Amino acid sequence: MNDKKVIWKRKPLIKNRLLRIGLILLISTYLLSVFLTTEIDWQRILEGIPRGKNFIFAFFPPDFITRSDEILAGIFESLWMTIVATIVGILISIPVSLGAAKNIAPKFVYFLSRGVITLSRSFQEVILAIFFVKLMGFGPFAGMVTLSLSTIGFFAKLLSEDIEDINKSQAEAIKSTGSNWFQWVNYGVQPQVMPRFIGLSLYRLDINFRESAVIGIVGGGGIGSTLNTAFDRYEFETAAAVLIVIISIVMIVEYTSSHLRKLIK
Amino acid sequence: MPIIKQKDYKTWKKFDRKRDLQNWLCWFLGTLIFSFCFGLISSKTIWFYVFDSHNEALDLLGRMFPPETNYFLTLIKPIWDTLNIATIGTTIGTLIAIPLAFLSANNTTPSKKFIRPLALFCIVSSRSINSVIWALLLVAVVGPGVLAGIIAIGLRSIGFCGKLLYEAIEEIDENQIEAIEATGANKAQIMTFGIVPQILPAFTSISIYRWDINIREATVVGLVGAGGIGIELDAQIGDLAWAKVSVILLAIVVAVVFSEWITAKIRKAII
Amino acid sequence: MLKTINLKKVYPNGEEALKGINLEIPNGQVVALIGPSGAGKSTFIRTINRLVEPTSGKVYFANEKNDITSLNKSKLRKIRRQIGMIFQEFALVERLSVMENVLSGRLGYVGFWNSFFRKFPQKDIEEAFRLLQRIGLEHMLDKRADELSGGQRQRVGIARALIQNPMLLLVDEPTASLDPKNSRQIMRLICELCKERDLAAIINIHDVYLAQNFAERIIGLKAGKIVYDGKPSGLSETILTKIYGEEDWSKTVAN
Ligand SMILES: Nc1ncnc2c1ncn2[C@@H]1O[C@H](COP(=O)(O)OP(=O)(O)O)[C@@H](O)[C@H]1O
Ligand SMILES: [Mg+2]
Numbered sequence: 001m002n003d004k005k006v007i008w009k010r011k012p013l014i015k016n017r018l019l020r021i022g023l024i025l026l027i028s029t030y031l032l033s034v035f036l037t038t039e040i041d042w043q044r045i046l047e048g049i050p051r052g053k054n055f056i057f058a059f060f061p062p063d064f065i066t067r068s069d070e071i072l073a074g075i076f077e078s079l080w081m082t083i084v085a086t087i088v089g090i091l092i093s094i095p096v097s098l099g100a101a102k103n104i105a106p107k108f109v110y111f112l113s114r115g116v117i118t119l120s121r122s123f124q125e126v127i128l129a130i131f132f133v134k135l136m137g138f139g140p141f142a143g144m145v146t147l148s149l150s151t152i153g154f155f156a157k158l159l160s161e162d163i164e165d166i167n168k169s170q171a172e173a174i175k176s177t178g179s180n181w182f183q184w185v186n187y188g189v190q191p192q193v194m195p196r197f198i199g200l201s202l203y204r205l206d207i208n209f210r211e212s213a214v215i216g217i218v219g220g221g222g223i224g225s226t227l228n229t230a231f232d233r234y235e236f237e238t239a240a241a242v243l244i245v246i247i248s249i250v251m252i253v254e255y256t257s258s259h260l261r262k263l264i265k
Numbered sequence: 266m267p268i269i270k271q272k273d274y275k276t277w278k279k280f281d282r283k284r285d286l287q288n289w290l291c292w293f294l295g296t297l298i299f300s301f302c303f304g305l306i307s308s309k310t311i312w313f314y315v316f317d318s319h320n321e322a323l324d325l326l327g328r329m330f331p332p333e334t335n336y337f338l339t340l341i342k343p344i345w346d347t348l349n350i351a352t353i354g355t356t357i358g359t360l361i362a363i364p365l366a367f368l369s370a371n372n373t374t375p376s377k378k379f380i381r382p383l384a385l386f387c388i389v390s391s392r393s394i395n396s397v398i399w400a401l402l403l404v405a406v407v408g409p410g411v412l413a414g415i416i417a418i419g420l421r422s423i424g425f426c427g428k429l430l431y432e433a434i435e436e437i438d439e440n441q442i443e444a445i446e447a448t449g450a451n452k453a454q455i456m457t458f459g460i461v462p463q464i465l466p467a468f469t470s471i472s473i474y475r476w477d478i479n480i481r482e483a484t485v486v487g488l489v490g491a492g493g494i495g496i497e498l499d500a501q502i503g504d505l506a507w508a509k510v511s512v513i514l515l516a517i518v519v520a521v522v523f524s525e526w527i528t529a530k531i532r533k534a535i536i
Numbered sequence: 537m538l539k540t541i542n543l544k545k546v547y548p549n550g551e552e553a554l555k556g557i558n559l560e561i562p563n564g565q566v567v568a569l570i571g572p573s574g575a576g577k578s579t580f581i582r583t584i585n586r587l588v589e590p591t592s593g594k595v596y597f598a599n600e601k602n603d604i605t606s607l608n609k610s611k612l613r614k615i616r617r618q619i620g621m622i623f624q625e626f627a628l629v630e631r632l633s634v635m636e637n638v639l640s641g642r643l644g645y646v647g648f649w650n651s652f653f654r655k656f657p658q659k660d661i662e663e664a665f666r667l668l669q670r671i672g673l674e675h676m677l678d679k680r681a682d683e684l685s686g687g688q689r690q691r692v693g694i695a696r697a698l699i700q701n702p703m704l705l706l707v708d709e710p711t712a713s714l715d716p717k718n719s720r721q722i723m724r725l726i727c728e729l730c731k732e733r734d735l736a737a738i739i740n741i742h743d744v745y746l747a748q749n750f751a752e753r754i755i756g757l758k759a760g761k762i763v764y765d766g767k768p769s770g771l772s773e774t775i776l777t778k779i780y781g782e783e784d785w786s787k788t789v790a791n
Contacts, residue, residue: 034349037342044408052406077309080302087299122521123514126397126485130502135321137314140306172587173627173693177700178617178644183651187640191631214395218488221309231401243394250393277635277661277677279654 055236062244063237067230071242074226075249077140078212081222085144085212086205089151096156098185101163113156120153129215143220147208154207155200162196163189202257209253213246329511336509340497340516347493347520350414350486351479357415358422359472365423366430373434373460388431391424396482400491411492418479418486425478426471433467434460469535473528480524484517537563537736538584538704539600543593545579545760553579555760556593561704564734566727568741568751568768572780576760577740581706584738585619586612598703617644620697622726624709626689628681634692635677638664641699660699667695671725687718691725698729705730705737712742719743723750744776 064071099105099113125146132142166189174188216224223242230239280288314321367373368384399417407413437460445459487495494513501509538561545554553576561567569577582588584595586604595604597615604615620641628637642660643651650656656664668674671691681689690710697705707726711719723739727750730737741747747754748768756764756771756779764775773785 030352034353037345038349038411040412041408041410044410045412048407055405077305080305084299084302084306118522119518122481122518124481124485126488127498127514127517130488131325135314135318135325137311139309139311141310141315144306167627167630169623169625169627170629173621173623173696174629174640174643176585176587176616176619176621176706177641177696178613178615179640179651180613180643180648182648183643186648186652187629187632187636187643191629194631210393210395214397217397217401227398243398247390247393251389254389274658274662275665276658277664279633279636 058234058236059240061237062240063235064241064245067226067235067238067241070226070229071223071238071245074216074223074242075245078209078216078222078224081140081144081147081212082205082208085147086151086201086208088144089148089204089208090155090201092148093152093155093159096152097159097163098189100156100160103164103166103168104185104189113160117153117157117160120149121157123150125150125211125215126218129218129220133219138219138221140221143212143215143222146215146220147211150211151204151208155204158200159193159197162193166192199261202260206250206253206257210246210250325507328507331508332511332515333506333508334512336512337516340494340513343487343494343497344516344520346411346414347483347487347495348480350411350418350483350491350493351476351524354415354418354483355422355472355476355479357419358475359426359468361419362423362426362430363468365427366434369427369431370434372437372439384427388424388427391420391422392428393424394421396421396486397489400486401489404490409490409492414483414486414491414493417491418483421482422475422479426475429471430464430468433464433471437463466535470532473531477524477528481521484520537561537565537598538738539594539596540584541594541596543580543583543595544591545576545583545588546591553760554583554590557760557762559755559762559765561736561738564730564736565753566730566737566739566751567753567755568739568747569755569757570741570744570747570779571757573742574759575757577757578708579760580757581621581708581738581740584704584706585616585621613644617700618703620700620702620705622690622693622697622705622707622710624712626686626693626713628684628689628692628696630680630682632681633677634668634673634679634681634684635664637681637692638667638677638695638699641696644700663699664695667698670729671695686714687722690714690718690722694722694726694729698733702735705735705739707737707739709740709742711746719746727751744771 096113096116099109100117102110105113128149129143129146132145136142136145170192171184171188174184179187212220212222213224213227216222216226217228219225223246227239227242230236230242278285365384365387368375368380369388371377371381374381374384396417399420400413403413403417403420407416441463442455442459445455450458483493483495484498485495487493487497488499490496494517498510498513501507501513538559540557540559543554543557543559544552546552557580569580571577579588583590584597584604590605593605596602597604598618602615604612607615629640632640636654639654639656639660642656645660646656665674668677671694673688673691673695676684676688681692684692690713693710705726710722710726714722723746726737726739729735739747739751748771751768754764754766754768754771755762756775758779763778764771776785777783
């Protein structure tokens with residue numbers, strides 16, 4: 001025993017040796033099978049390199065001028081859509097998130113609300129937009145409905161988690177005064193989740209604006225339509241301008257919302 | 266002062282006159298803006314279609330049922346591709362996000378004036394552009410297929426993970442770093458012993474979270490030709506094969522619920 | 537005034553918290569409920585106003601016919617507003633102001649929209665002013681509850697319970713989060729207010745010394761059963777050992 005040197009090694013991330021080796025094996029088989037089953041057309045990519053270079057150069061210089069009317073109109077349309085969809089979505093989310101909080105809702109309502117949330121979260125905005133455009137026709141209304149619906153999934157899920165985390169005794173105290181259910185929510189629950197509510201609203205506003213840029217591609221109106229048109233017309237300079245505008249607006253929104261959030265705390 | 270003294274008694278109100286007025290003004294303005302925006306939208310809407318949409322929806326549902334179940338076999342490969350786009354894309358995205366996050370964080374950036382704004386710009390650009398738009402651009406460059414999807418998802422993930430990660434880095438405990446600096450460690454050692462252990466939990470949970478989101482995103486990059494189940498969806502909608510579309514939608518729901526279940530499991534195992 | 541008959545509570549996880557409590561409390565009596573943690577003290581007072589649903593047994597309140605356990609929801613609310621409750625962790629709604637917290641005690645008496653717009657009747661507001669003055673916090677009424685110290689918070693909690701104009705106070709370890717000085721002040725305040733208003737009270741309390749000093753009657757609870765019911769002076773070493781287990785009680789027993 002004594003002639004063995006004491007050695008120290010850094011503790012491995014996963015303690016069980018078998019599990020460690022198993023995981024490594026699993027990951028490598030996965031990577032290998034991905035590599036084997038994915039058809040990558042190297043020929044096309046090699047061809048694509050000069051083409052891609054031309055394509056990228058086609059974006060320069062960004063052209064804000066030629067289609068400035070369309071860009072402005074698209075942006076404003078996106079803004080209206082975002083504002084309306086965020087408000088409508090949040091208003092609907094409030095009852096849904098109360099229903100989806102285990103500590104508030106009866107079992108039946110709970111499962112119903114969870115179902116609504118899961119359904120609305122399962123489909124990416126673009127898929128929803130395809131269907132709403134089909135049902136309601138082209139234009140910002142379908143886009144607005146899409147954004148409202150996906151707001152519900154996002155907002156109600158996160159808010160209901162916050163409702164489930166409230167301080168129970170504060171809520172209990174309000175119940176013990178003989179308040180009815182609505183008063184109980186208004187006094188015992190709402191004050192506790194208000195900071196989160198405001199934070200989430202601002203965050204969702206930001207997300208909805210970004211999403212509005214892409215549902216336009218499938219006909220949901222807004223700046224996405226402008227972008228799509230620019231691509232269709234091979235006006236890549238205009239497309240570049242649109243992208244730059246989107247980036248700057250997102251930056252502005254993000255900056256203001258983080259400031260607002262700090263103020264509210 | 267919310268206590269209001271009258272001649273012979275005093276009373277209490279939550280807000281004084283001025284705040285009350287401000288509140289009403291805010292609500293009024295809010296309603297005004299909302300109605301204005303809604304008015305503009307409605308002026309571009311053909312209401313006939315909207316009011317008729319429930320008929321259209323019923324019609325569509327009728328065509329979707331019963332789903333063409335044996336079509337599912339054709340879907341296995343696209344679903345596999347979708348999972349790969351999400352997984353490989355997330356991996357690439359997070360790997361690139363790590364150095365970018367260190368360059369962006371206030372306390373680790375080598376140069377606040379020059380490199381930090383540049384890194385932040387990369388992060389914001391990646392975040393502001395949706396995966397689908399990235400896919401649209403990439404399909405034009407590398408051609409349609411899974412590769413474009415992987416890169417698109419990766420590019421979009423850089424910004425998301427980068428932002429959350431650099432915020433986590435900025436919140437690390439400086440005392441621990443100091444303690445390690447005090448032992449005479451060099452920069453790389455400070456990194457491995459002081460910073461990495463502190464942000465590792467945040468890093469794992471961010472990447473898992475993004476993977477969950479990316480499963481959803483990967484279902485749509487195919488709509489613009491970037492691989493995965495979206496290609497099938499686009500094709501079947503184009504063919505008006507609604508009984509097949511419903512199978513695809515079902516598959517997507519299952520994939521999303523499955524990914525949510527897995528992420529919940531992993532999160533529990535890690536914490 | 538309050539009478540429980542064979543009151544039992546079994547939690548869904550099988551925990552038998554109350555194993556048949558029979559108790560009668562006359563008007564205006566201040567009772568201290570002592571016992572080790574986990575004895576079922578909190579469960580007991582919560583089964584009285586059904587914040588915790590009792591598994592079986594009866595709770596008669598105000599008269600022999602009024603069985604709380606058989607009331608429907610709206611009648612239960614009416615009973616709840618006649619029973620004030622004070623909590624260990626104060627349980628003030630932290631993001632509401634002191635005044636709103638106090639007025640929330642009147643929720644059972646005002647309609648939803650009035651309470652939503654914080655429009656309480658003038659006489660409630662006057663009563664709130666009076667109570668705040670009585671507990672010495674009139675100057676704080678605009679502060680948010682999370683800006684107060686522990687002792688101040690508990691005072692607001694007391695005002696919230698009293699503005700209900702209750703017939704019975706249920707008090708769950710009012711001093712467990714306070715320092716010794718504040719503990720005694722709060723206990724004194726509660727007992728004085730009960731005297732002034734001829735209020736009955738059940739006070740759960742850890743501290744045997746405080747219980748002996750302030751209550752007229754002591755009930756010892758152990759593992760969901762009453763093991764002592766009598767005068768504070770009757771608490772002997774053997775009885776304390778029965779409630780809490782073996783320990784040197786000679787310094788605790790008041791003489
Ligand atoms: N919500 C609950 N679910 C399950 N068991 C509980 C619950 N609340 C309390 N208990 C159990 O009931 C017993 C009595 O608890 P409690 O009334 O809080 O005691 P005390 O207030 O005297 O400390 C304890 O064993 C406790 O673990
Ligand atoms: Mg207790």
